[in-house]
Amino acid sequence: MEQTFAEKIPVNKRRKIQAWSILANTFGSLSEVMLDNSAILISYVALLGGNESLNMLMAGATGFIALLLQIPCGILAEKIGLKKSMYLSCTIGCFACLLMAIATITGGLAKYVVVGLCFVYCIARPIFSASWFPIVDSFVAPSERGSYFGFLRFIYTIFAGAFFFLVARAMGENPPIWLLQILIAICAVLQFARAIFVYFLELQPQESNKQSIVKSIKEAMANSCLVSFAVYMMFVAIIAFLIQPLTLVYLKQTLGYGVSTVQTVATFGITGSIVGYLTFGKLLKTLGSRYMLILIHLLFITITASLFFSGKNLNYLYEFVCAVIFVNCMNVAWFFCFSSAEMYSVANPKNRVISLAFFNTFFSGGRMFGGFLSSILLASGMLATTWQKGDMIFSAIQSIFAIACFLSLLWLLLLFIVPAVNGNRQNDYYQPPNFEK
Numbered sequence: 001m002e003q004t005f006a007e008k009i010p011v012n013k014r015r016k017i018q019a020w021s022i023l024a025n026t027f028g029s030l031s032e033v034m035l036d037n038s039a040i041l042i043s044y045v046a047l048l049g050g051n052e053s054l055n056m057l058m059a060g061a062t063g064f065i066a067l068l069l070q071i072p073c074g075i076l077a078e079k080i081g082l083k084k085s086m087y088l089s090c091t092i093g094c095f096a097c098l099l100m101a102i103a104t105i106t107g108g109l110a111k112y113v114v115v116g117l118c119f120v121y122c123i124a125r126p127i128f129s130a131s132w133f134p135i136v137d138s139f140v141a142p143s144e145r146g147s148y149f150g151f152l153r154f155i156y157t158i159f160a161g162a163f164f165f166l167v168a169r170a171m172g173e174n175p176p177i178w179l180l181q182i183l184i185a186i187c188a189v190l191q192f193a194r195a196i197f198v199y200f201l202e203l204q205p206q207e208s209n210k211q212s213i214v215k216s217i218k219e220a221m222a223n224s225c226l227v228s229f230a231v232y233m234m235f236v237a238i239i240a241f242l243i244q245p246l247t248l249v250y251l252k253q254t255l256g257y258g259v260s261t262v263q264t265v266a267t268f269g270i271t272g273s274i275v276g277y278l279t280f281g282k283l284l285k286t287l288g289s290r291y292m293l294i295l296i297h298l299l300f301i302t303i304t305a306s307l308f309f310s311g312k313n314l315n316y317l318y319e320f321v322c323a324v325i326f327v328n329c330m331n332v333a334w335f336f337c338f339s340s341a342e343m344y345s346v347a348n349p350k351n352r353v354i355s356l357a358f359f360n361t362f363f364s365g366g367r368m369f370g371g372f373l374s375s376i377l378l379a380s381g382m383l384a385t386t387w388q389k390g391d392m393i394f395s396a397i398q399s400i401f402a403i404a405c406f407l408s409l410l411w412l413l414l415l416f417i418v419p420a421v422n423g424n425r426q427n428d429y430y431q432p433p434n435f436e437k
Helices: 011-036 040-047 052-059 061-080 082-101 103-136 142-171 177-199 213-222 224-240 243-254 259-308 317-346 349-380 396-417
Strands: 386-389 392-395
Touching: 011 040, 011 061, 011 082, 011 103, 011 142, 011 177, 040 052, 040 103, 040 177, 061 082, 061 103, 061 213, 061 349, 082 103, 082 177, 103 177, 103 317, 103 349, 142 177, 142 259, 142 317, 213 224, 213 349, 224 259, 224 317, 224 349, 224 396, 243 259, 243 317, 243 396, 259 317, 259 396, 317 349, 349 396, 392 396
Parallel strands: none
Antiparallel strands: 386 392
16 A cells, blocks of 8 residues: 555654644644633623623534534635645634633623624634644554544643643632633634644645535545445434533532532543543554444443433432543543544545545534534423432433433444444445554
């Protein structure tokens, strides 16, 4: 098999380029974590007079925008080039965050301005992913993908977690609004640090795609390996990204635990993510893609079943939920890294940018629909508030865990359409990594 562009780069030089890329992603990740997993923007909007509905609107912005714009952003990256697309993403992200920081000048409209700018910032994210994943393919050999993505996410999880932990400790329970504005501005400026590191990356010369955009999309849709893997990962993503937020809501609202206790459970989840990112590369090489994916799927079934039976009458309930959340976040980390590593194997190199954007559209859709499904089921009143079976009393949220477990079992059938699991499905383009290289 012919060597890839990355494999032709000397190992020492390749490691240096990979280090630059990890620094680029680490600094740029702060603004993403600020939106997804920190209380900075939530507190900022609250101080501006916003309510919970505005915060939920911000929380849903990322998945919604990515679902709509992933393929158009892939088209953009092909037209203007990968580095220019990355610079555009950093510019949009930086200025959106800077404008958020000075939104107070709009007076009573400030809270709405911040939410609107959050949607603007989220436009930068699909531009980033549409250019970043093809960029990575230039300096990460196929056999290194699992280790690279695991270590990359381990580093930026540690960095962002430590940054926001120290910030939270320093600013206290009731920080002044100007301090939050400074923090948002810092996250904005670090977007340009990402752009600077990207400048030094050595990339494979990007061949001009002379075929029409419609033909490129049709070509991606005609690749049965790509489509089957994208469909499978979309369905599993619904479960993967539903579990943790629903568990935290269950602890707070149904079981009545306090904020400090719920935050402790969330900390176990962060620890699980770190362990997952750190171990993924070695585990993938040991098990191979087939058994790694089967393990991930079986763990989601076990996790949802365990949470279904986590009722008030369970002995050591708190400790049990901490353990389950640890395993779940570790498994989600594996799932995230597996999707990033394996999608290259099903994407035809001659149509890589559009193929990766096509896959990420499905993945984003599953990620968004997980939260949407649970919200609809809870808000609609379709589920009984409580119901009893024998001596056990179940809540509506436990019913959702039961539904998630049933769907996970049902979607075991979809494993047979995944090229990594079923060799007979490798009938279009499928090029798995050779870990012996």
